[in-house]
Amino acid sequence: MPLPPPDPFLRLKARGAATNPSGRFEPQERSVAHDGWDMAEDERLLRTEVSVERPRSVINHVASPDLPFDRTINPYRGCEHGCTYCFARPGHSYLGLSPGLDFETKLIARPDAPAVLARELARPKYRMNTIAIGTNTDPYQPIEKTWRVMRGLLTVLSDWNHPVGIVTKGTLIERDIDILADMARRNLVHVGVSVTTLDPALSRAMEPRVPPPARRLATIRRLADAGIPVRVMVSPVIPVLTEPEIEAILEAGARAGAGAASWILLRLPYEVAPLFRDWLARACPGQAAHILNRLRAMRGGADYDADWGKRMRGEGPFAELIARRFTVATRRLGLDRPLPPLDRTRFAPPPRPGDQLSLF
Template sequence: MVAPANLPGHPPSSARGRGAKSNRTGRFESQVSEAFDDGWGEEEEPAQIATVLQPMKSRTIIARNDSPDVGFESSINPYRGCSHGCIYCYARPAHTYLGHSAGLDFETKIYFKPEAGKLLERELSRPKYVPKVIHIGGDTDPYQPDEKTLRVTRAVLETLARFRHPFSIITKSNLITRDLDILGPMGQAGLARAAVSITSLDHRLSRSMEPRAATPKRRLDAVRQLAAAGVPTTVMFAPSIPSLNDHEMEAVLEAAAAAGASTAGYVAVRLPLEIKDLFEEWLAAEHPDRARRVMSLVRQMRGGAAYSTEWGKRMTGEGPVAEVMSQRFRLARTRFGLDRKLAPLDLSQFAVPAKAGDQLSLF
């Protein structure tokens, strides 16, 4: 099915305050919808598309994976979809499993898990549960704007604190500082660490790539507050995009060190499945002067393709361009003292809290 641009139900090719430039049909949908200009309409101002929040029922809340690349086995994602709208987000293709587009749908149709705290309590209370560090936000950001009122992530953190369960959390939002009353004591006890993603210090570039995420200045302030509260904090320069933001790598790490970060990491840009076309469409619209060069360098890092799924290379790429990026990161991390090794989070403190009515031990 082909639909003309801006028809009801078909998002426009440009939306104010959003990252994606279109709503390309997801790969699991039975009909294909494509916008086109029939020549009859006048040029319009970009439309504003509202965010639609939908509760999501889940039977469990802890997800498990065996990927050797991600660094954790257990994770919790309080949300699906993310209104931060980061154009490069590797979680976009997952929205197609819900019958949505990885484009504007991913940014505007947000699912949340209202029972996350209760589900987590139930799972942690099982007699056969074996604690492993839980990573929060490995898919979509746990502190996207609507968390301010929904407080789903807050409920998860409260539960983990009651059980003395170790966790890590990653975000690009300064809303994380709201929960310093939990993160601070847990961090000081060896039960929590945080990571803040900072991709640029350039406000204009950041706004273009990540339209509804916190500004670079506010993210650095979050790092400063987390570190001051005793939370070991990593700054992630992720993704590093050649000829777009990679030249800022050293400056970001220097600013992170000054803010009190303990360590740093980076990830080379990844463009799997639908993200490739969405990213190229965004490049052509936002950075036409360098679009061809960026994609040429990306392909040089991925064996000639836009993306490679090979373990051990997904996060860093390969070839001369990737090697230079990796070497620059290692040198900068050492120069700014961000190469220290963090102590493992303490699994031994985990304990199921007593409930009202539980029989007291005689010994």
């Protein structure tokens, strides 16, 4: 189904999507129609709105055989970074919102999440395993500077000696190096920093509110210098568009101090596919058909294949070539080994006033 036309009187400053199509669960499709009376003075800037959710629980348990974790936490719903390719966009459909502009402008903060997490960790039936944060929307998106939900979560996890893996594009993570470095000394944290391209102009068009590539590489350096295990994530790999940069991104990550690397092929589930096709038509019209044809060659002829084992890597000769290039480059750069294992033996309730102190 084609996307509705953009609202010509809506100013989209640094936004990834251009339209606001209805989610897949909505019974009606909404589109903008002007009656001819609109004037240029009616032009308006689309601004970010933040609402608050009071969650009853924050640990989400997942059972995906191709994921290296079984639980996650989302400090926020939606993401102001506005990456055009973000596979998390369809999640806004469950809220009755659009995966398009709503996803990057109508955000939901969960300020009670740290307190809720502490209650969940204190339950007698809780069984500890590494928590992943940033696997859906970025915990260090711009609104974290104000809401500080992620810092609160890290404080709780550090107090409980609970291992955590973090994925981000946001340089705001540097604010929390004090907590992260202390956790790293106890082998409780890994960080992955995503670098999609080294081209700042392409990054600006494709990831409009994400720090530029050079700034993300500087974040890798600052994390590594603080003793925090960090990997460079070449994700998503977009055929033809960013795929030629695989080796260059890995080399830049290695120079910045990354200790490991990973990659994921572009994923276009549900409403993401038409949104990304629309962006390609606007931003890369001369390459759009080539990019989509190459992607479909790795997705069984479709825009996306959600089968376990295929959704992250694709299949066929082009996918195999990308995997081989990645393997050769990481071996050459010393990025082909995993980060040090996290310590799962320290988990325990933090001391409280009145507790008897240990003699040893």
